[in-house]
Amino acid sequence: MNQGPPLANAPRVVRILHTALLGGLILSGATLYLARRLSQPPPVGEARVLTLVLAVVSVGVLVIAVGMLRPRVPERRSEQNPEAYWTDASRAAAIVLWAAIEGAGLVGAVGYFLTAAAAPTVAYALALAALVLFRPGRLEGDGET
Numbered sequence: 001m002n003q004g005p006p007l008a009n010a011p012r013v014v015r016i017l018h019t020a021l022l023g024g025l026i027l028s029g030a031t032l033y034l035a036r037r038l039s040q041p042p043p044v045g046e047a048r049v050l051t052l053v054l055a056v057v058s059v060g061v062l063v064i065a066v067g068m069l070r071p072r073v074p075e076r077r078s079e080q081n082p083e084a085y086w087t088d089a090s091r092a093a094a095i096v097l098w099a100a101i102e103g104a105g106l107v108g109a110v111g112y113f114l115t116a117a118a119a120p121t122v123a124y125a126l127a128l129a130a131l132v133l134f135r136p137g138r139l140e141g142d143g144e145t
Contacts, residue, residue: 010086014094014136021098022131025105029124032113047115054111058104058123062130065100073097076140085140094139101131 044050073093076085105127111120 010091011082011136011140014086014091017095018098018131018136021102022128025102025109025128025131028106029109029112029128032109036113036116041116044114047117051111051115051117051119054107054114055117055119055123058108058111058120058127061100061104061107062123062127065097065104066130069093069097069100070134073139082140086136090139094134094136097134098131101127101134105131 074090076082105124108120108122108124108127111117112124
């Protein structure tokens with residue numbers, strides 16, 4: 001596989017990307033919350049079924065992300081600096097992990113918007129917490145708080 005030149009300032013780029021994903025998830029959740037509260041709620045036929053389906057899909061994607069995608073993000077070796085850690089392989093694995101977590105959160109946010117039920121809201125909150133938990137500094141293992 002051809003690898004391009006190393007990415008300059010890779011740790012900074014990864015932090016910016018993660019912050020953008022986290023900000024997008026927060027803004028989309030807030031926007032859907034406000035839209036639900038300030039306008040006429042959309043008519044939903046089988047709200048109980050839709051609530052359950054969207055909550056299960058959201059949590060299911062989150063479980064897959066944490067259970068299957070998180071282990072694919074390599075641990076940083078003690079002799080490795082952050083610049084060397086964020087190679088193509090670790091960067092790609094982290095981006096896929098974050099995208100899956102964000103997708104789970106968006107499904108939960110849409111579930112709340114459509115049904116105003118607690119289950120999709122909890123799924124959204126879990127995804128938001130997971131995205132904060134798996135921030136770049138935590139994946140690097142540098143003890144960043």
